[in-house]
Structure formats: structure tokens, C-alpha cells
Amino acid sequence: MIITKEKPIEEIYGFLEPFGSVLVVGCDSCTQPPRGLREAETYASLMEMAARVKGKEIKCEAITVVRQCCSEGVKEWIKPDGHEVILSMACGIGVQVLNEVFPEIPAFPAQNTVFVGWEEKREGIMYENCRACGDCLLGETGGICPRTRCAKGMMNGPCGGCIDGKCEIPVQLRNWRGEVVEEIKQDCGWYLIFNRLKAMKRLDLFEKYREPTDYSIWTNPRRI
Amino acid sequence: MEKKAFSELAKKIEAKEFVFTGELEPHRSIDLTEVKEWATTLKEIGKIIAANVTDNPRSDSAISSLVAAYLIQRDTGLECVYQLRVTDRNRLALVSDILGAGALGLKNILALAGDHTRVGTTPKAKPVFDLDSANLIDLIHRMVYEGKDLDGNEIHGPRPEINVGTAGGIMAEPLEMEVFKLKRKAKVGADFIQTQAVFDVNLAVRYLKAVKEVGIPTLIGIFPPRSYAQAEFFGKFVPGVIVPKEFMDDFKKMSEITDKAVRKEKIKEYNVNYFVDFIKEVRKEGAAGCHIMAVGYPDPIAPIIEGVIGK
Structure with a gap:
């Protein structure tokens, strides 16, 4: 189980401000509280509203995937064409996977990943990449975590x-x-x-x- | 950014004198006799302003560099640059040691990240890295100029008077990345840069040109080798150091001289000629000085310095 906590709206909007078209991607997997389609839609509206308050306009589309922590799946499930930027509702792993799979489109975190619970899983090599530090830097470091890498x-x-x-x-x-x-x-x-x-x-x-x-x-x- | 020159080294750099620093490497021992003898030799050369005292170099455990720097400075009169790495200490311990250094009259700290514990003699140790080298420079600067630590806790009474240096990655690739790194360190108060050893003058010049815009005085590191084996060790085993082929070939030729005294003299002569030209060149390019790392090999040092700045 992975616990995440929303980043402040101003911080998230700061990531998206230079862009016009945003794909907000939820994650239906282990993140708790849930960060699926409903939450992605909420953030899409919030970001559009934040832009309007500043006299700007951004267009947000909300989707969700089964899980963002699998490169192969993400490649198949997400078609980001037409969007300039991705906002990930997932944990720090999800953000890093999106940046890796779609290097042309920066992906930013909407969450601080604060806690990774025990989950027994043995499927090939696992990369740690997120240590649930609770203070996600991925938005400033090109989607690559310096704390773990x-x-x-x-x-x-x-x-x-x-x-x-x-x-x-x-x-x-x-x-x-x-x-x-x-x-x-x-x-x-x-x-x-x-x-x-x-x-x-x-x-x-x-x-x-x-x-x-x-x-x-x-x-x-x-x-x- | 407030800056003052507290140490002799910083004062000379500020006065635009071309400075020379040396290196002292205390070991895993409480006996500092040998290190102090080397410090005395450096002091007697006359033009070496200060010497660095290494802190667990390559993550091999050694006597506290704070204690060693203090004892060396006290007993030999040679100003010390106390090397301090964040590998082994968290921010609390760093504050303690910086205050300690201030109380003991040490005026220079070289703020280092330090090699990872896994490369050294104690690979099972927990590496600390609570701060990184830029954070350490920030901490020292705040303690010296604001009388506070990183959390804003106040220092009681007088503040430590310390100048802070940083290591320069002369072989960093791309150099653009190194320049950005140094800009961050300039922002938090680095007073000088000492680079790792470099043998190829073109690389040193390339570095000086690149970091010029950062505006931190730079001391270029040199290492006159005493033998072919030592030069070869540098080229093969010290990460990031390239020894030019001609340099190696010349040392190889000299190593074939059978008469030991003649060989020694030839190598010394070669080092003097090579590094006098080298230093003159980097001086022309705006280097603030040279950091001479030849530990225990005094022969070429005085003639090199004389060759550059006269007697």
C-alpha cells in the first residue's frame, strides 16, 4: 500500500503554468487515498480554475490507468499525443515511469509520496526509485528522483x-x-x-x- | 553576499597574490610525527601559505582531521585547511565541529561530500549525507556571518571566523554541469576552489576558462610524481585523472636509468620544468594559485615555486 498526500495547489499549478494542454493521469492501483479517475477529474477542474483565476487558460483532460508503475502497461494505456504536459496522480514511481516512457512530455507530481506499506511481490528486478520521502522533488528534477538515484x-x-x-x-x-x-x-x-x-x-x-x-x-x- | 578574509590563505587570495597550498594526510594513528615533519618541510619552503589536512580520505578511517589540523597548526605554525566531509556527520555533529574549529583557531575549511563509505575500509558503515557539500558551505557561511545554524538556532558569543573552500571537478563532463554546480556554491558563500590533480595543462586551462564566470578564485591541483609507478598509479587507478601519454612515456624512459641518484635528479628536473611551465600557463589564465599534492616528495616543490614566482 502506498500513501500519498496532495501537494499544495499553487505548487502543482506552478509546474503546469507554462503549458496549455494537460493530461491528468490517475492511478487505480495501490495509492491510498484513491487517486483514480474521479480524483484526476477533480484536479483537472482545479487546474483549469487556477489558470482562470490568474487570467490564463489551460485545457485539462483526465484519464486513469490500472497502474502507473509498469513501463510496459503505461506505454499501452496512455496516448499523450496532443498534450504538452502530464500531471500524475500516482506515487513517485508513477511520475518517474511516465517521464521515462514519454521523454518528450514532462510529467509532474500532484502528490507527495509519504509512506510505502509492505506488499509482497516478486516479479523480476524491482527498482526502488521512490522512498516515500513525503516531499516530492520530481517536479523540479526532470522527473528523476535524486534522493533514491x-x-x-x-x-x-x-x-x-x-x-x-x-x-x-x-x-x-x-x-x-x-x-x-x-x-x-x-x-x-x-x-x-x-x-x-x-x-x-x-x-x-x-x-x-x-x-x-x-x-x-x-x-x-x-x-x- | 557578505565575505571577509579571515585566514592568511584568504587574505593572500584577496590581495591577488598567487598562492601555493600543500597537502597533509594523517593516518589511522594517534602519532602525528611524520605528518608534522612534512608540515615543517612545507613551512620551510617558505611560499606554501597553508596545507590541507585530509578527512578520512577515500573513506579510509583516520585520526580526526579537526584534531590533526589543530595540532599541526599549533606545533608547526603552518596554517591548515581543515577538510570536512559530510559522509560521516549529520548537521548536528557538523555544527559541533565547526564551532570546535573556530574555538581552536582554524581559519579554513574545505567542505567536501567525501567518498561513499562503500569504497573504503569500512564498507558496512552507515553513510550519513544528511547534508551535501553545498549545504555544508551554506551552514558554515550562516554560522560565520549570521551566527546561526541551518535551523536558525543562535550561536552564543563570538562567531567562528572561517573561510570555506570547495573541491573543483576539473575532469567533470560536461563542464557546463560543473559550472552550474559551482554557481550554486558561489551563491551560498564558497571563498575558493581547490581542484583535483591535473596533469594536462590544456584541461586546466579549459577548466579555468569555463569557471571564470562563477567568480570564485581557483587553485589548480598538481601532483609531481616521484616515480614512474606513482604516475602510472594516478593514470590507472585514480578516477577521473588522465595522465598525458607523453608525460607517461617520459617517466617510463627515466625509470630505466639504473643509477638511483641520477634517476632521482632527472625526475626532479623533469617535474620542475614541466610544472613551472604548467603553472605559468594557468596563472596567465587567471588561476589564483596551485594546490600541490605531492605528499612526502619535497625535492621539486621549492624549485617549482621559485621557477614561477622567483625567490
């Missing part, structure tokens, strides 16, 4: 360990017993962020200095 979780990366775009720390692939079965060279998360923001012509976001993460919300044990 940088070995040091840097807010202002990359560090000196980024050589030829690769991280000096190989990722350890573990089996279901937790044993390391392979070490794989991985991309430097900040290098990916740099290239993505460059492609989006948003290097101003790369230059921005970021305050340290607020770890007070990570205190164990957590309950929702």
Missing part, C-alpha cells in the same frame, strides 16, 4: 564520483534472500537530471540551490 542522496549533485555519467558506487542486485548476486554500474542520478533538464530547457532548475532534506518525517517507527 544518487548514492549519496545529494540535493545539489552530482559529486566528484560521477565519472563519464556513471556513479562510482555500483548498484548491488540482491536475490530474495537479500544476498548480493551481481554488482552493476549505474547511471549517476544527477547526470541524468542534468541531461533531462537540459532537454527540457530548464537548466535554471539545475542551477537552483536546494536546502537539505527534512529528515524529521523519517523517524521510526512510523504509523499512518
Whole structure:
């Protein structure tokens, strides 16, 4: 189970403001409270209203998918043609999958992912990519999470360990017993962020200095 | 952005003097004799303004760099640049150590992210990275100029008087990315840059040209090797360092000289010629100084410095 909490409306609208046509994508999977079609429609209206208040106009279309955490499924279910931007109602994984699958269309988070509950699932390699930090940065980092994809979780990366775009720390692939079965060279998360923001012509976001993460919300044990 | 020069190093940089810094690497030991001897050697060379004291380099555990920097500075009179990495300390511990440094009269900190714990001698350690290097610069700057930590908690009494440096990734690719990184660090108060070792003067010049717009004084790192094996080690095992082929070939040739004294002299001469030209070139391009990393190899240092700025 994944718990998400809505980002402030102003923050979400800030992501969408430069664009005219928005596809709001719900997720019918494990996100709680539900973030499916009804919620996507609500946000579509809210964003149109927010634009009108500012004297602007954006057009939002709302759809939903079974789950946003599967690249293969997302490719099949979502046809974003005609839209300039996607607003994802899903968790941090969903946002990253959309950015990966549709590199031409930036996808922004509507949620802060705050909690990932235990779910037993063993289907091939799983990429962590979202640690439910509760303070989603994906809207500012080109849809690539620095907290999970940088070995040091840097807010202002990359560090000196980024050589030829690769991280000096190989990722350890573990089996279901937790044993390391392979070490794989991985991309430097900040290098990916740099290239993505460059492609989006948003290097101003790369230059921005970021305050340290607020770890007070990570205190164990957590309950929702 | 408020800035003052507290340390001798920062004062000389501010006065536009071309500066030289050295490097000291204390080990996993409470005995600092050898490191202090090297500090004394650097001090006696006369033109080395300060020396960096490394903090768990390559994530190999070593004596506290704060303690080592203090003892070295006290006992040898050589100003120290206290290296501080965020790998091993959270923001509370960093505040403690920065206050400690201020109380002990240390005037320079090199703010580092540090190598990940998994590469070093203690790979099972929990890496901290509560802050990153830019956040650490921000923290130091706020403590020094506002008398507050990152949460706004006030420092009682006098504030630490510290200048803060940052590491420069001379081989960063693309360099554009490095420039953005440095712009962030300039925004939060970095006083100077010390780069990793570079052998190819063209790369150093390319770097200086690229980072010029950031406006932070830059010290280019050099490492005159004492032997072919050391040069080869750099080229092969130090990530991101490229040793030019001609340089390696020349060292290979010199390594074949059988008479040890002659070989030593030849290598020294070569280093002096090579790095005097190198430094003159980077100086022309606006470098603020050079960071000489040859630990325990004093022979070429004085002649290199003399070759650049005279006796």
C-alpha cells in the first residue's frame, strides 16, 4: 500500500503554468487515498480554475490507468499525443515511469509520496526509485528522483564520483534472500537530471540551490 | 553576499597574490610525527601559505582531521585547511565541529561530500549525507556571518571566523554541469576552489576558462610524481585523472636509468620544468594559485615555486 498526500495547489499549478494542454493521469492501483479517475477529474477542474483565476487558460483532460508503475502497461494505456504536459496522480514511481516512457512530455507530481506499506511481490528486478520521502522533488528534477538515484542522496549533485555519467558506487542486485548476486554500474542520478533538464530547457532548475532534506518525517517507527 | 578574509590563505587570495597550498594526510594513528615533519618541510619552503589536512580520505578511517589540523597548526605554525566531509556527520555533529574549529583557531575549511563509505575500509558503515557539500558551505557561511545554524538556532558569543573552500571537478563532463554546480556554491558563500590533480595543462586551462564566470578564485591541483609507478598509479587507478601519454612515456624512459641518484635528479628536473611551465600557463589564465599534492616528495616543490614566482 502506498500513501500519498496532495501537494499544495499553487505548487502543482506552478509546474503546469507554462503549458496549455494537460493530461491528468490517475492511478487505480495501490495509492491510498484513491487517486483514480474521479480524483484526476477533480484536479483537472482545479487546474483549469487556477489558470482562470490568474487570467490564463489551460485545457485539462483526465484519464486513469490500472497502474502507473509498469513501463510496459503505461506505454499501452496512455496516448499523450496532443498534450504538452502530464500531471500524475500516482506515487513517485508513477511520475518517474511516465517521464521515462514519454521523454518528450514532462510529467509532474500532484502528490507527495509519504509512506510505502509492505506488499509482497516478486516479479523480476524491482527498482526502488521512490522512498516515500513525503516531499516530492520530481517536479523540479526532470522527473528523476535524486534522493533514491544518487548514492549519496545529494540535493545539489552530482559529486566528484560521477565519472563519464556513471556513479562510482555500483548498484548491488540482491536475490530474495537479500544476498548480493551481481554488482552493476549505474547511471549517476544527477547526470541524468542534468541531461533531462537540459532537454527540457530548464537548466535554471539545475542551477537552483536546494536546502537539505527534512529528515524529521523519517523517524521510526512510523504509523499512518 | 557578505565575505571577509579571515585566514592568511584568504587574505593572500584577496590581495591577488598567487598562492601555493600543500597537502597533509594523517593516518589511522594517534602519532602525528611524520605528518608534522612534512608540515615543517612545507613551512620551510617558505611560499606554501597553508596545507590541507585530509578527512578520512577515500573513506579510509583516520585520526580526526579537526584534531590533526589543530595540532599541526599549533606545533608547526603552518596554517591548515581543515577538510570536512559530510559522509560521516549529520548537521548536528557538523555544527559541533565547526564551532570546535573556530574555538581552536582554524581559519579554513574545505567542505567536501567525501567518498561513499562503500569504497573504503569500512564498507558496512552507515553513510550519513544528511547534508551535501553545498549545504555544508551554506551552514558554515550562516554560522560565520549570521551566527546561526541551518535551523536558525543562535550561536552564543563570538562567531567562528572561517573561510570555506570547495573541491573543483576539473575532469567533470560536461563542464557546463560543473559550472552550474559551482554557481550554486558561489551563491551560498564558497571563498575558493581547490581542484583535483591535473596533469594536462590544456584541461586546466579549459577548466579555468569555463569557471571564470562563477567568480570564485581557483587553485589548480598538481601532483609531481616521484616515480614512474606513482604516475602510472594516478593514470590507472585514480578516477577521473588522465595522465598525458607523453608525460607517461617520459617517466617510463627515466625509470630505466639504473643509477638511483641520477634517476632521482632527472625526475626532479623533469617535474620542475614541466610544472613551472604548467603553472605559468594557468596563472596567465587567471588561476589564483596551485594546490600541490605531492605528499612526502619535497625535492621539486621549492624549485617549482621559485621557477614561477622567483625567490
